[in-house]
Amino acid sequence: MASQLQGKRILIAKPGLDGHDVGAKVIALALRDAGAEVIYTGLRKTPDYIARVAAEENVDAVGLSILSGSHLELVKLTAEALKREHADDVALFVGGTIPRGDWDALKASGVDCVFDSEMSLEQVVDEVARRLA
Amino acid sequence: MTASRAPRAPIHRRALGRALSRIADATVAEALAVLEGDGRARGEVWRCGITGPAGAGKSSLVGRFVNARLAHQRRVGVVAIDPSSPYSQGAILGDRIRIDAHGDDAELFVRSLASRRARDGLADNIANVLALLEAHDFDDVLVETVGAGQSQYEVRELVDTLVVVLMPGAGDMVQAVKAGILETGDIYVINKGDRPGAKEMVAEIASVLRHPQGPNDWLPPVILTSALAGDGIAELDAAAEAHRAWRARHVDADSARRQRRRAHVRALVARRLAEVIEAGDDSLWDADVASAYHAVVAGLDYPDQ
Numbered sequence: 001m002a003s004q005l006q007g008k009r010i011l012i013a014k015p016g017l018d019g020h021d022v023g024a025k026v027i028a029l030a031l032r033d034a035g036a037e038v039i040y041t042g043l044r045k046t047p048d049y050i051a052r053v054a055a056e057e058n059v060d061a062v063g064l065s066i067l068s069g070s071h072l073e074l075v076k077l078t079a080e081a082l083k084r085e086h087a088d089d090v091a092l093f094v095g096g097t098i099p100r101g102d103w104d105a106l107k108a109s110g111v112d113c114v115f116d117s118e119m120s121l122e123q124v125v126d127e128v129a130r131r132l133a
Numbered sequence: 134m135t136a137s138r139a140p141r142a143p144i145h146r147r148a149l150g151r152a153l154s155r156i157a158d159a160t161v162a163e164a165l166a167v168l169e170g171d172g173r174a175r176g177e178v179w180r181c182g183i184t185g186p187a188g189a190g191k192s193s194l195v196g197r198f199v200n201a202r203l204a205h206q207r208r209v210g211v212v213a214i215d216p217s218s219p220y221s222q223g224a225i226l227g228d229r230i231r232i233d234a235h236g237d238d239a240e241l242f243v244r245s246l247a248s249r250r251a252r253d254g255l256a257d258n259i260a261n262v263l264a265l266l267e268a269h270d271f272d273d274v275l276v277e278t279v280g281a282g283q284s285q286y287e288v289r290e291l292v293d294t295l296v297v298v299l300m301p302g303a304g305d306m307v308q309a310v311k312a313g314i315l316e317t318g319d320i321y322v323i324n325k326g327d328r329p330g331a332k333e334m335v336a337e338i339a340s341v342l343r344h345p346q347g348p349n350d351w352l353p354p355v356i357l358t359s360a361l362a363g364d365g366i367a368e369l370d371a372a373a374e375a376h377r378a379w380r381a382r383h384v385d386a387d388s389a390r391r392q393r394r395r396a397h398v399r400a401l402v403a404r405r406l407a408e409v410i411e412a413g414d415d416s417l418w419d420a421d422v423a424s425a426y427h428a429v430v431a432g433l434d435y436p437d438q
Contacts, residue, residue, distance in 0.1 A: 048236075
């Protein structure tokens with residue numbers, strides 16, 4: 001899987017209040033190992049901050065890790081913030097504890113792909129590479 | 134210090150972010166085609182490098198320092214460089230968490246770069262990247278190198294002021310002398326100043342710095358800071374202003390420009406060499422060393438230029 005994502009820049013961010021970033025870090029490392037330059041912003045970032053970083057860093061994709069249950073609201077706010085920064089063309093991924101029943105609503109808010117814990121790292125990397133190709 | 138100035142157009146983060154990618158991703162041929170752009174008039178833009186070993190707390194210090202610069206009503210651009218993996222070419226760029234933790238200052242722009250092919254603690258096309266920021270109405274352009282050990286001469290040539298960040302207990306004086314860091318810095322910072330041995334280290338570094346040869350030479354100050362607590366940042370800011378003022382009086386603009394251009398050309402040639410070596414197929418390395426050397430050198434020139 002090496003170099004699948006070479007030349008791509010991806011922001012991995014955690015909006016909202018949950019304090020667990022192990023999953024986000026594992027994903028960040030898997031994307032790095034596939035050749036991506038991964039900007040990692042750490043815990044508890046606001047949607048406005050995430051959008052600002054996405055614009056400044058000119059990323060190809062933003063990956064949000066959300067375990068708090070507030071994914072519908074946080075994704076909507078992040079998509080709006082990206083639009084304000086003229087960065088709504090950036091791909092948007094969401095991972096975490098997201099019930100399948102919410103996937104359609106997330107996609108309607110502008111999410112390109114939802115990842116859950118059922119998926120292997122290889123599947124996540126493959127899917128990101130496919131979407132960014 | 135700059136007086137408070139008229140409101141200026143807000144930074145267009147999306148457009149500048151894209152422009153920076155274009156220049157950071159440019160091949161050597163593309164970079165050569167871009168106008169060099171010496172930026173605005175000398176003295177208007179201040180370029181500052183921040184270097185030092187990994188773990189010295191450079192990013193946290195930059196975060197504190199940026200706030201001091203913003204308080205002077207200056208527009209601040211920061212380039213933070215992290216190493217690329219030699220295996221995957223990927224990178225984790227995590228400096229900015231410590232630089233713009235609040236992330237809501239209208240006059241601050243932060244960009245992370247991966248070192249890519251650069252082997253000097255900097256990044257591909259860094260000279261063009263800095264020139265581009267200068268052309269975008271920033272007052273201060275700061276560049277944080279990767280955790281450099283013994284190779285920080287390149288950044289020295291690209292900036293007006295070089296801040297070397299060290300920490301107590303990170304190797305003895307012999308290491309610091311060997312690394313050449315006591316010859317390159319304009320300002321020395323001993324960060325993590327609350328640790329044991331910090332004050333002693335300030336005295337030790339100050340005692341071995343090269344002393345001014347003439348009355349117009351600069352004597353680098355050694356400043357104790359704690360980026361975590363915010364201690365010593367006002368002193369660092371004052372030292373930066375003093376160095377800026379000293380340069381304006383004593384450093385000849387033409388020689389500064391020549392030095393910067395020399396560093397720029399050297400970086401481009403090093404990068405072009407990497408391009409040629411990457412493009413060479415295995416048969417090139419079956420030849421003897423002299424033949425391979427000549428083949429590589431011949432490949433450096435562009436057929437289309």
